[in-house]
Amino acid sequence: MTGPSALFQGLTPLAVRMRPTSLDEVAGQSHLLRAGSPLVTLANPDAAARAATSVILWGPPGTGKTTLAQAIARSSGRRFVELSAVTAGVRDVREVMQEALTQRDLYGQSTILFLDEIHRFTKAQQDALLPGVENGWVVLIAATTENPSFSVISPLLSRSLLLTLKPLTDEDLGMLLDRAVTDARGLSGSVVLGDEARAALVRLASGDARRALTALEAAASLAIPDDDDDDDDVRTIPEISADNVAQAVDRALLRYDRQGDEHYDVISAFIKSIRGSDVDAAMHYLARMIEAGEDPRFIARRLIISAAEDIGLADPQALPIAVAAADAVQFIGMPEGRIPLAEATAYLATTAKSNAAYLAIDAAIADVRSGGFGRVPIHLRDAHYPGAKRLGHGKGYVYPHDAEIGIAAQQYLPDELRGRRYYEPKALGAERDVQARLEKIRRILDGR
Helix, strand or coil, X not given: CCCHHHHHCCCCCHHHHXXXXXXXXXXXXXXXXXXXXXXXXXXXXXXXXXXXXXXXXXXXXXXXXXXHHHHHHXXXXXEEEEEECCXXXXXXXXXXXXXXXXXXXXXXXXXXXXXXXXXHCCHHHHHCCHHHHHCCCEEEEXXXXXXXXXXXXXXXXXXXXXXXXXXXXXXXXXXXXXXXXXXXXXXXXXXXXXXXXXXXXXXXXXXXXXXXXXXXXXXXXXXXXXXXXXXXXXXXXXXXXXXXXXXXXXXXXXXXXXXXHHHHHHHHHHHHHHHCCCHHHHHHHHXXXXXXXXXXXXXXXXHHHHHHHHHHHHCCCHHHHHHHHHHHHXXXXXXXXXXXXXXXHHHHHHCCCCCHHHHHHHHXXXXXXXXXXXXXXXXXXXXXXXXXXXXXXXXCCCCHXXXXXXXXXXXXXXHHHCCCCCCCXXXXXXXXXXXXHHHHHHXXXXXX
């Protein structure tokens, strides 16, 4: 039987060996690989002599950015040069541009420049790409995991097509795993992938082909025993089990960039889940942020905002609980800080909701910004500074505590806004009582 040392020794990683050699082998990204699409056109060898548009591939790790670039280069017959933004500098870029210009002018051969992690390039380094891209010396295929709107300079964006890659589906990942088990470039049928193990690998990969294949390779090395029985006549093909997968991969890949899209997307989903009263979804997104190492103070601040914006007076305890959770996190730190964060999240998600106070202040600000403010009524003006009383300031003001029920019928808004209503409480939670009380207050203030 072939042992793990014979199968894996000296080989490049499985994820590298299984890279497609043409676009037909690429898994997923069907929305980018339709007939006549920019990538398919780039891969067409008949179009290699014509000018082509540079592209920026934006997507999570393991979705095929490098794979697409290499498959296009192989299929098109174009010269392929790869640079990494981690190690390359302006000088390297200029050398590639000069060589590409020479190849085009002397031999009529166009060049594909694949630049990985372009978001790591400085503005000056990205500027060095512009002449070659604009004049067609190279066809740039740039890859990034970060939003190009924030990480790529505008002149380069305007000269390129931005194509967004999606995480691979479970079906895509399953197909890749099956191919890797049987393909001569992969495990060559030396193992069998059990159904439970296959499902576990798909689940743990979280849409990342590289992680799926890396985990498969590690699990295969655990499933294949050492070659101790060379003389055995009966040879059984070992099966990768769910236990092998569990030993090889201890947890699912969690994509989260504290300065990127995931940071904003997950916190947005967290707050919207609280607002929608789905406590289970809110806990899920809280767990994702905690596991990704998000600043717990940031989470706590968002909880405070949610308590004021989405709950308000429907539950006056929501804001104090959110503030208490923030104080607790600051005081005890992590990982114990996850507990008060979870308590506040559960409370906010399950309590009554009202955005009436939030809407009220925004409506009032909108009036002020549009010029709707007017003069303060004279009876409300300060009468304490010298000469104020001679101007009539404070004259006619009724001290509410002197009124029988603590509310006096008098005008508080400027004349221009008299009768304007900003705060409209909802008949939800504790705000139901506020609504009833406010109706009585407004009748008294209006002298009705």
